Amino acid sequence: MITGGGGGIGAAVAQRMAAAGISLIIADFDGAAAERVKSEITEAGGQADAFAIDVTAAREVKAVVKDVEKHYGRIDILANIAGGSAHTKRIEELTWAQWKEVVDVNLKGTFLMCREVAPVMQRQKSGRIINTASNYGVTGAALRTPYAAAKAGVITFTKSLALELAPDGVLANTVAPGPTDTPRVMEKESAQARQQRWWPNIPLGRTAVPQDLAEMYYFLTTPESAAITGQTFHVNGGVVMP
Amino acid sequence: MRLKDKIAVVTGGAQGIGRAVALGMGREGAKVVVADLQAEKAQSVANELQALGAEASAIEVHVANESSVKRMAKSTFDRFGRADILVNVAGIYYPKASVVDLSEEDWDRTIDINVGGNFLCCREFVPSMRAQKSGRIISLASGIGHYGMRQFSHYAASKAAVMGFVKALAREVGPDGITVNAICPGSANTSMPRQHRSEEEVMTRLRATPLPHILEPEDIAGAILFLASDAAAYITGQSYNINSGSYMF
Numbered sequence: 001m002i003t004g005g006g007g008g009i010g011a012a013v014a015q016r017m018a019a020a021g022i023s024l025i026i027a028d029f030d031g032a033a034a035e036r037v038k039s040e041i042t043e044a045g046g047q048a049d050a051f052a053i054d055v056t057a058a059r060e061v062k063a064v065v066k067d068v069e070k071h072y073g074r075i076d077i078l079a080n081i082a083g084g085s086a087h088t089k090r091i092e093e094l095t096w097a098q099w100k101e102v103v104d105v106n107l108k109g110t111f112l113m114c115r116e117v118a119p120v121m122q123r124q125k126s127g128r129i130i131n132t133a134s135n136y137g138v139t140g141a142a143l144r145t146p147y148a149a150a151k152a153g154v155i156t157f158t159k160s161l162a163l164e165l166a167p168d169g170v171l172a173n174t175v176a177p178g179p180t181d182t183p184r185v186m187e188k189e190s191a192q193a194r195q196q197r198w199w200p201n202i203p204l205g206r207t208a209v210p211q212d213l214a215e216m217y218y219f220l221t222t223p224e225s226a227a228i229t230g231q232t233f234h235v236n237g238g239v240v241m242p
Numbered sequence: 243m244r245l246k247d248k249i250a251v252v253t254g255g256a257q258g259i260g261r262a263v264a265l266g267m268g269r270e271g272a273k274v275v276v277a278d279l280q281a282e283k284a285q286s287v288a289n290e291l292q293a294l295g296a297e298a299s300a301i302e303v304h305v306a307n308e309s310s311v312k313r314m315a316k317s318t319f320d321r322f323g324r325a326d327i328l329v330n331v332a333g334i335y336y337p338k339a340s341v342v343d344l345s346e347e348d349w350d351r352t353i354d355i356n357v358g359g360n361f362l363c364c365r366e367f368v369p370s371m372r373a374q375k376s377g378r379i380i381s382l383a384s385g386i387g388h389y390g391m392r393q394f395s396h397y398a399a400s401k402a403a404v405m406g407f408v409k410a411l412a413r414e415v416g417p418d419g420i421t422v423n424a425i426c427p428g429s430a431n432t433s434m435p436r437q438h439r440s441e442e443e444v445m446t447r448l449r450a451t452p453l454p455h456i457l458e459p460e461d462i463a464g465a466i467l468f469l470a471s472d473a474a475a476y477i478t479g480q481s482y483n484i485n486s487g488s489y490m491f
């Protein structure tokens with residue numbers, strides 16, 4: 001089950017997992033986008049379902065997870081990728097509503113999804129939860145106070161969750177992307193501007209493509225990562241080395 | 243096979259985590275140089291690799307000895323022409339001593355092997371990776387490098403130093419398409435912790451992790467194989483913990 005699966009990193013993760021034979025539940029605020037990714041996967045011979053979901057709405061999250069569990073009988077993987085930094089502004093200009101919007105979609109959404117899915121995995125005595133932070137959750141970033149706070153929250157939330165779920169064999173880890181060329185950020189900034197801003201500061205000399213991140217999410221679903229829980233995996237070309 | 247025809251050098255490849263890495267590399271299609279101070283054991287891992295159908299050679303190396311490391315590199319280049327992957331596993335976790343009782347010799351030996359060995363090995367292999375504009379270096383650090391441990395100040399310092407070295411080297415060689423990362427294992431089911439703990443103590447520690455999963459060398463090798471593969475092309479300068487949840491940094 002992938003939230004934010006309708007585009008960007010989430011869609012790349014869905015494609016990567018589908019290529020490995022995993023059945024996908026693609027959940028996205030933009031239901032039409034989720035449907036598009038579902039069609040791409042099923043047309044390529046994969047298995048996928050799509051749901052529209054607002055991860056900040058507790059009742060909606062509960063209903064969707066119930067539906068999925070009823071239909072599939074189990075949930076082996078949850079990748080919480082829905083999130084974003086919708087408001088970038090100085091703290092004195094940030095409204096309470098804007099603060100809440102950013103914190104809720106990144107942090108509360110992750111909590112609500114985990115709250116519903118974790119019991120399913122605990123009953124199965126297996127499961128992989130992969131949450132999404134950001135290098136900003138470690139370094140902070142000017143004009144992104146709510147985003148950095150939320151992403152730092154995701155990292156420590158995930159550690160706590162990992163400790164809670166470990167006795168039942170359920171693993172929880174965080175992936176922390178760095179600057180990644182998703183359609184959403186490319187709408188706000190030209191490729192050339194991004195290159196000028198980022199590339200000189202990245203040891204590997206380029207920003208990420210969503211597929212770079214997808215490989216890490218996929219790794220965290222495999223038997224090879226069976227001993228890994230509570231950890232944070234930065235995938236950022238070396239722009240941040242905590 | 244994720245590493246088909248790659249040339250991989252694994253120091254400390256004769257036993258424990260290094261052996262699991264070497265065998266894993268071979269299974270993924272790499273040609274493997276098993277380098278270790280214990281030449282006979284290295285040869286037997288090379289034999290195991292050949293039995294799996296992988297091309298492999300064994301070489302004796304003392305990673306804190308310049309001329310020995312140069313010989314290892316020359317033997318790799320003579321046989322395979324290049325090295326695509328270098329995994330620095332060779333290290334020591336000995337002796338146990340409080341700071342006030344630790345001899346200068348034991349301090350030097352630990353630092354020289356655990357972090358100096360990284361320097362010497364990387365120095366020999368980076369130029370050929372640079373020339374081909376690609377390469378993967380993965381070094382073994384340790385959770386102890388983050389959280390420290392009583393009576394292992396030398397080991398803790400050396401492993402923290404590995405992480406610092408990895409970050410600096412990652413910045414130096416990133417523009418050449420070479421990635422450099424560290425893996426920090428928790429206490430694993432190998433001979434190393436048995437050097438100064440009873441079997442019972444070792445097993446108790448291995449079972450004390452949040453995740454009911456005894457950390458085996460293969461668990462560490464899995465993450466190293468991932469970092470060596472094309473899937474990890476955008477990861478550099480990182481130190482990843484593999485420890486059944488015993489420590490979260």
